[in-house]
Every structure is written in structure tokens, then in C-alpha cells.
Amino acid sequence: MEKIKVxxxxxxxxGMDLGTIGGFSYLGKExxxxxxxxxxxxDNDEYCTKIYNENFVHKCIVKDVRDIKIEEIPExxxxxxxxxxxxxxxxxxxxxxxxxxDERGMLFFEMVKILKERQPRFFIAENxxxxxxxxxxxxxxMIMKEFSDAGYTVVHKLMNASExxxxxxxxxxxxxxxxxxxxxxxxxxxxxxxxxxxxxxxxVIIEESNYDETLFFSEKAVAGMMAVRxxxxxxxxxxxxxxxxxxxxxxxxxxxxxxxxxxxxxxRYRRFSSKEAARIQSxxxxxxxxxxxxxxxxxxxxxxxPPVMMWHIAKALAELVMKEE
Numbered sequence: 001m002e003k004i005k006v007x008x009x010x011x012x013x014x015g016m017d018l019g020t021i022g023g024f025s026y027l028g029k030e031x032x033x034x035x036x037x038x039x040x041x042x043d044n045d046e047y048c049t050k051i052y053n054e055n056f057v058h059k060c061i062v063k064d065v066r067d068i069k070i071e072e073i074p075e076x077x078x079x080x081x082x083x084x085x086x087x088x089x090x091x092x093x094x095x096x097x098x099x100x101x102d103e104r105g106m107l108f109f110e111m112v113k114i115l116k117e118r119q120p121r122f123f124i125a126e127n128x129x130x131x132x133x134x135x136x137x138x139x140x141x142m143i144m145k146e147f148s149d150a151g152y153t154v155v156h157k158l159m160n161a162s163e164x165x166x167x168x169x170x171x172x173x174x175x176x177x178x179x180x181x182x183x184x185x186x187x188x189x190x191x192x193x194x195x196x197x198x199x200x201x202x203x204v205i206i207e208e209s210n211y212d213e214t215l216f217f218s219e220k221a222v223a224g225m226m227a228v229r230x231x232x233x234x235x236x237x238x239x240x241x242x243x244x245x246x247x248x249x250x251x252x253x254x255x256x257x258x259x260x261x262x263x264x265x266x267x268r269y270r271r272f273s274s275k276e277a278a279r280i281q282s283x284x285x286x287x288x289x290x291x292x293x294x295x296x297x298x299x300x301x302x303x304x305x306p307p308v309m310m311w312h313i314a315k316a317l318a319e320l321v322m323k324e325e
Contacts, residue, residue: 004321005039007073007120009081009111011060012043013051013289013300015281016080016126019310024284027203029165031311034318039074047296048303054288065110070117078317079115082126082305083108085134096138108143115150121183122317123147125175126305129158132173144175152177153184161309162243163192166282167199170246170306174313186320190312202240204279205263215270217256222269225256237264244280249302251277252295277301282308 008017018024023033041060043049052060084107115123125147132140147154154177161170178184209215238244238261245261254260254271262269272280274297278289281301289297 001035001322003035003037004078005074005076006036006078006080007040007076008038009042009065009079010083010107011041011052011081012045012303013048014055015283015304015307016082016310017041017056018287019305019307020080020314022311022314024286024307026282026284026308027199031308034311034314035321036078036314036318039076042068047292048300050291051289051300054291065107068110070114073114073118076118077121079111079120079123081111083111085127085131112146112150115147115152115177119151119179121179123152123177124313127173127175129171129173132158147175147177152179153181155184155187157189159189159309161282161306162198164190164309164312165193165197165199166306166308167201167204167243168246168280168306169243172305176317183320186323188316190316198243200240200242201238201244204276205240206273206276209273209276210265212273215273217269221256228257236261237269238262247272247277247280247302249299251298251302274298274301282306
């Protein structure tokens, strides 16, 4: 069958895109190709773009979404993207309107603008759990209304990556929009994978990282954390038999005095190597990150959408399309 063309905004290093197209192997399991291909990808971070372009046939362009000329985007049937969300405000108009606190809040509207103008068949938007409660719970209904006013029937679900074979407790809101009512009526979010197929930290720890001194915290850092540990709930050592807590974009600068997940080996605390972080996010080992510095790798990995979770979502849409064949 002919592949469905996808336009990807805020693509970062490509976690969402990899999951959408599939065709990769992770922890011994094959994630088959989905009937999608990336026709257009854009991100404003040149380092993420560098990683992306090492890994994908279709190249990503470095651009601010606000500078995109909509008519320049090639034909596509699905729009995907995790829009930045730290920055919505609800303006006190009557009725209240969704506004933006800063530049980043405007980026969501760029996504809506493209949907209005080009009317692709589907879209998938990803965001942090906090978006549900932003502005005392007022922002999210307005975001959903903007999508629906663009001509879409819209659904959302809070998904936890650990329930889909990713060794990480990462909760994300997945919004799916349908231009056609029939598509919407036939769509189901993917069901969680069986417990026996779920992954834990033990599955992704790399033995040689346990002997890499650069990953261990100094005695001074440990002593400082120990002094305040009881009252501050710090030093969050991860258990090998569970999925890891959510990893973030500042993993290179992980501190023991934060809520970042850390690992303990031989009675000493260490941070995760970038390769372990990529595995925790469900990137296959074949995915190349080393075209940028360690710090940039951690940032790109921490900001990504876990490819394996995205694969399940894309597959649910693919099944809907393939039933038509």
C-alpha cells in the first residue's frame, strides 16, 4: 500500500518520528514498519537536527515553526508534534480566551494554523501531564477547543510509557485528532502490553557504565545530600526491578539534590550514561547520538517522545487505515 505522508513539527532528535514509521528493534523485539513516511520535519534546535539527520533518510530542517510558509510544506496526511506547553495564560476576557505568557505559547497556535489551512486526515499531539492542570485546569479544555475549531474531532488520553514496553514511568498526554468522523468512530488507543512484556531498569543498564568513574558523584556531593536527605526526599535511587522514574533534559547535570533518578552501584551513587538514558527512553542501540557532545545528547534524549510508546499509537492509526485496503 502507498505510505501515508507525515509532517513532523518540533521533531527534536526524532523519537516521535521513529515510533511513527517503525522498522526498528529494541531489547530483542522487532517493531515492524508502519505505513507512514516522513515528508517534512522541522525543529529549531540545530543539535537535535544533527542527530535526526544522522538517523533518518528524510532530512529535518532547522527552522522556527513561526517561520514556516505553509504552502512550502509538501503534501501530507498526518501532522505530528509535541508542542511546548510551559507558557499558556488564560486571558480574562469574556468568554475567557487561551493566550500565551511568552514566545513559546505561540507555537501551539502555529500547529493549529497548519491544521486549519491544510486539513490533514489525522494529527497526533504529545504533551506533559501538567498540561491537564495548567492554569487551574482551564488551559486544556481551551487547547482542545482550538483543535476542534480547526475542524477536528479530538480525543486525549494520559498514557504511561511503562505500560507499553518502555522501562520508564513517563506519563504523557496524547491528543489525536480526526478530520473524518468515521475514522474517529473506528479508533481505539492501544491497549497496554502484557506484564510479561514490560521492561524494567535491569533490562537497560550497561555493565561497563558501572566502571566509568566520570558517572559517579563525588564524596562531597553525597555527603551534602545525606545531610538533608531525610527532610528533602532526595537521592532517588532507582530499583533494578522497576521502570525508571521520568528522565529529563538536564541529565548531564543531574544533582543528588533534585528529584532526578540516580543509580547505585557498589554502595556509590552514579548518573546514567547517555547510552543508558537512550535505552530508558526506548531508543534502539542502532540510533546514533554521538554527532553532538554528551551534554547535547542528554538534552535531546530527555526531551524526546519514547519511540516504542509512539509506535503503539501510530500502529493503532495504521490499523484503521489498513482496514480500508
